[in-house]
Amino acid sequence: MKTLTLAAAVAALLPVAALAHDGMHINDAYARSTNPKTAAVFLQLANHRAVDCTLKGITTDAAERAELHTHQEAEGVMRMTRLDKGITVPAGEVHDMVRGGDHVMLLGLTRPLQQGDSLTLTYDFGDCGTEEAEAVVDNARTDATHGSHAGH
């Protein structure tokens, strides 16, 4: 019984972590900002739920607005386009938002971002709830699959 009591005590101390296992996870978020006005945020969305979930939008006090973007190649040129319908992650799957692909675009930064700064973003998954996660500015990171195409 001693073990059970301890487990219950630990669970009581970690209610947020316990709940998070059932929901959407934002993994390994980092930001890149090469000018004082805009930044891009990259991350992995992990859907630990039994239903499909759609990332509909993002809010942050670090910028006037946050948009979901992707890069599409047209006639050999990579262009950013807005994802108005959001990003749907099927039940139990992950979706990587990486340089050269889908990303969060922060427009109108409320203050310039320096290497190592951290910002808080709130992710709106509609019926699947909201999740808050930190992103740390790392302009040196080069994990891109299509890094040479990334405009920011």
Ligand SMILES: [Cu+2]
């Ligand atoms: Cu963008």
